[in-house]
Amino acid sequence: MQRLDILKEVNDIFIDVLDDESIVLSEQTTAADVDGWDSLTHIQLIVAIEKKFKLRFTSKDIQSWKDVKEMIDCIVTK
Amino acid sequence: MQRLDILKEVNDIFIDVLDDESIVLSEQTTAADVDGWDSLTHIQLIVAIEKKFKLRFTSKDIQSWKDVKEMIDCIVTK
């Protein structure tokens, strides 16, 4: 899967979980840029991404991400 | 959308609503062929199909279907 396709899928997950059609992620997006990206939403996003891409992150993976780029890097390597 | 793609999407909806990965629909499939296709499931299937294809059936449409073929015919014409 290409990075751009992954970004698109991740974007769809954000729209669904945050219930906000207007979300447009870029690789530079951070949690601070997205309204409503709080701790419980974070869990729902991770769960949805793990399900969608049929992979599992470690808690260490998640803590290391600074932006969407690092999340996608991690998805690519799994 | 090609008939085969529609059949595939409808099949995915059946798997999801009936919670049965083993469902393989053909155009000849009727309600009697699918375990658990009862009246409430029927409503859930119709609702899911209307949402997925962004269309609305009439109650007359639905009553006229004898098999999956006639359901797809109807989706194609909407």
Added chain:
Amino acid sequence: MLHFYKEDNYNLEFCVTHEVHSQFMNIFKDCNPLHSNIAFAREKGFKSEVMHGNILNGFVSYFIGECLPIKNVIIHSQEIVYKNAVYLDDLLSFDAVVTETFDSVNAVEFKFNFKNAESKVVAKGKIQIGILT
């Protein structure tokens, strides 16, 4: 669909009183320490006992059963996501909106959310109902 139109919206208020909380535990016997032990709840990072999420589903039941323009309705399905803890005596504002109607099968879909007094969404979800003819 008669009685229900896309974007119709409803607003209600609910309070999670001591009576509601204690009666809920009395009926369903869910006395998990998170709901009944303030020290446990605090140790887990909450400011006091967290109210049962399914109390909110009871309020949803009231909304569907008693607050719609017609009484001949039945719930087909519902989902709820909990976003923030609800505490004793929290006054909750409930908003619901008709998102879709399905005339062919007499079904209506709503989205809803509950907000607390600080306007924080504590839960949100969807309900699909059928109209009984």
Added chain:
Amino acid sequence: MLHFYKEDNYNLEFCVTHEVHSQFMNIFKDCNPLHSNIAFAREKGFKSEVMHGNILNGFVSYFIGECLPIKNVIIHSQEIVYKNAVYLDDLLSFDAVVTETFDSVNAVEFKFNFKNAESKVVAKGKIQIGILT
């Protein structure tokens, strides 16, 4: 994940007694005629008053709060689809199975269903819980 493994399953029994039904109406004030008026329920095609679907969600609350190997849990989200009517005094068999575990965020997903004495599925759904650390 410690305490929870994929395919772990749980079985419980619940009965929708008169007490549960009347107390549910007493707390939540949902006295819709479908739940409280036998003539109305029969006119709509049911054999008698239909029990509130959200009584089943109360049973789900008990399952999560009281029947898991650990008590430090919280419900993140849940969904339920009603498939067949539940009547007064119905004895329900509840089955739940762990479908997925998410170690990175300490979450566990279950699927569940309720069956009546005739082994008909009356409701099915999903729950996601978090483990509080």
